[in-house]
Amino acid sequence: MRKRKLIDLARPSRQHWLGYILLAPAVILVAAIIAYPLLISIDISFQDVKLPRMGAARKPFTLENYQDLFSSPEFWHTCWVTLKLVVVVTTACLAVGLATALLVNNRFRGRRIARLAVALPWAVPEVIATVIFAWIFDSSFGLMGWLFIKLGLANQMVAWFSDTTAAFWVVATTMVWKGYPFVSIMCLAGLQSIPEDFYNAAKVDGASALQRLRWITIPSLMPVLGVTMVLVVLWVFRDFSIIKVLTDGGPLKATQTLSIMTYNEAFGFFKFGYASAVGVITLLLCVIASMAMLGRGSKAMY
Template identity: 60%
Template sequence: MSEFSQSRPAAPIVRRSHGLFGIDLASPRHANKLGYLLLAPAALLILAILVYPMLLAIDLSFHDVKFATLSFGADDYTLKNYQRLFSSPEFWNAIRTTCMLLLVVTSISLCVGMGTALLVNQQFRGRSFARMLIALPWAVPEVVAVVTWVWILDASFGVLNWLLLKAGLIGGQVSWFSSPGSAFSAVTMVMVWKGYPFISIMILAGLQSIPEEFYQAAKVDGANVFQRFIWITVPCLAPVLGVTLVLTVLWVFRDFSIIYVLTGGGPVGATETLAIMTYEEAFSFFRMGYASSIGVVTLLICAVISAFLVKKTSHAIY
């Protein structure tokens, strides 16, 4: 064998395969080029429909213009929009409304979501059917949900008023959309109804991934139902809960359809969030420069929340 290998010509034949442009992407040397090639269409598309518009919007926010321009403004950059924004009571009102909505909707949705998830995580016949039904509102488009609730909340013939009257909780028919407080409650109701299913789905998935052995070990150690919930369920759910919460917060922060169709932001700005304000400024009053500056501020707040999400996600066990 060794003699055989010695008689072999010193320079072996080099085999190469030639693909597109003489480069075989299957060759180990060029494998990474394929990675770039596969990423390219999405990167270009994102560049065109996300990055470019986003830069335009940021540029726009530094110009006092009525309409969106496509060229990056060559002249007179101005901070006028931001100055106006920060001195506008309307803006601070929108911030306050957004934060209140965030707090109320997120906490109620979390309670409902957690409750329903724990309920359908029990062992019983028909459990998978109950699991399916309990998150069904997730599949109802927001506009449809809003219209349905408008009918339920109708002042004269709405079923909710009738029920509340019957129960003696209200003296007369409530006109849900005419006073700030009741309009805010109406928005809260619809948003919770649309928001809890996602939380429920996520928490249920989290619950299912907790190994049964943990609970058995805790039982052996003598922990009761509540101790098991506090010391096993909650810590094991923590990563899922964190991600879910932030996603829910971002949704409330940016949602447009529910509030816009339900109340249009009224009455007297009681339900006007940053998203509604941005849209109104841009498409009702055609102050697109000003609207963009609200959008940029919203984006910055969202970016802070997202950064938190990314950090949270990278720490997540799941």
């Protein structure tokens, strides 16, 4: 008779064991590096902590951080900047991403290279891309200033990072450049799953190219676009390196988003309790925004 194995995972009653065993390392890791710090920062946000130290005694519970936050004009200004950036960057990313996806979805010579070119910005590390954009928008040697003069849009080099409006748009442009390839790749995958006969039927029905886009392509892509939009919104919310490297939130905090504010309060002014409160609010906003959008966007239609 064959010897029975000590732990036979192939037994029907133990089928699910293997799943848990395989899942365990990832769960433990996530708990250690995400869940634990998250709980700590929620805890700190309810204490008056300047600089936290391991083993320090707990400070008394207080709502002061949140009271300060909601009465601070800077916080509301930061929220407004974040909202503006989310709306502008998400809209532009979706528009550019969809347009490029439609373009490279056509059959033409060199389509592979075109698809690669569309996806390329995604492969460039964020900090490197940002440094390049910082040079493009440099107020003394920048390519963009030169281009504006050549095109007759400006008389002299533009000081991009001294003007609040200009700085905001420079940040937005950089983020769109970095963010649209993701939308493009998602849309391309979505486009390829639309049955050819939908278009044939519409053609026979006399729909023009624009009508086919409006009535078939975009509605068919809605599930993909919904999920993609949530991911782009979250990315804009949390993105730190582009703004940090490009403007560091300036000038006059015109480009300070919630993530930059969190960083500045914590590591600039060493107000960890206050910074944690900003972080918790950001988290809440992200959860609410993504739940609202997923609820609408991912409604299955097939």
